[in-house]
Amino acid sequence: MRFYERFEELCREKGVKPTPATLEAGCSRGSASYWKKKYLEGEDALPDTRNAQALADYFGVSVDYLLGGAEDDAAGTPSPPCVQSAEDEKKERFCPGSPDLFSPQDAELIFALWGDADNIDEKDLEDVKRFAAFIKERKRGQ
Known part of the structure; x- marks a missing residue:
């Protein structure tokens, strides 16, 4: 099972x-918009380490299970806490190429223009x- 399929199932x-x-x-x-967009394009975009751990904790599953692992991994050993470099901390979750595609300013702009839409892509945002x-x-x- 691919990550986004598992993510939707858990939701x-x-x-x-x-x-x-x-x-x-x-x-x-x-994040969810980006993962869905990539999934629909046939790619399997994965959350970064911090977000994978946060989602696994939120759903009460292991990171391995969240990322598409086997059923018996669902309540497996808790994943180790994520370790981040100072640069990762500085960038937080908004670095280019990350599943967390949008900066805080972009996220505010997206919300102001489209509300809670799950189908905003980079091209639309760049046009705006x-x-x-x-x-x-x-x-x-x-």
């Missing part, structure tokens, strides 16, 4: 939608940011 079992689950677990707002920069530049020229 159904807990009676919660993906975006609220990621937020309650402490992941960024864009370019338009905002255009308006800002136009105002400066007046």
